[in-house]
Amino acid sequence: MELFRTIRLIGLYQALPSNGKGTTMTIGRKIGEELGVSTVDELFELFENMKIGIPEIVREDEKGMTVAVHDCFCEGLPVMEGKMVCDLEGAIMEGALTKIRGKRVTVREVKCNVHGDEYCEYEVRF
Numbered sequence: 860m861e862l863f864r865t866i867r868l869i870g871l872y873q874a875l876p877s878n879g880k881g882t883t884m885t886i887g888r889k890i891g892e893e894l895g896v897s898t899v900d901e902l903f904e905l906f907e908n909m910k911i912g913i914p915e916i917v918r919e920d921e922k923g924m925t926v927a928v929h930d931c932f933c934e935g936l937p938v939m940e941g942k943m944v945c946d947l948e949g950a951i952m953e954g955a956l957t958k959i960r961g962k963r964v965t966v967r968e969v970k971c972n973v974h975g976d977e978y979c980e981y982e983v984r985f
Contacts (some may be wrong), residue, residue: 864883887947887949887951887954888954891958891985892954893942894958896976900957903915912930912979914928914929921985924980926981928948928981929968929978931945931979932945932948933979935974939974945971946968949968953965960985964985967984968981
């Protein structure tokens with residue numbers, strides 16, 4: 860698993876313009892839309908089953924929510940201060956949540972294990 864994680868990150872960051880962020884966001888949103896989940900609970904269960912991480916809502920209101928992802932895909936990779944590398948995972952969440960809610964949702968990674976944070980965290984805006 861660590862080898863796959865490393866290849867994924869190194870390959871995207873070195874081979875594609877803008878560290879591959881545009882590509883991973885587009886692909887991730889499409890994957891999220893096609894997951895076939897109809898609730899947040901189903902999405903989070905799928906994240907766990909696919910070994911992406913263990914999501915937990917830490918704050919929620921009518922404007923959005925904050926989601927912490929423990930045991931994230933990137934956990935165990937070397938710390939690179941200033942780097943947020945889980946844009947694919949956030950984009951998957953964004954695509955799925957947009958489909959679930961029936962209107963545009965945005966997801967932004969605000970904490971990352973690779974950055975040195977204890978867990979990855981996403982700000983979700985409805």
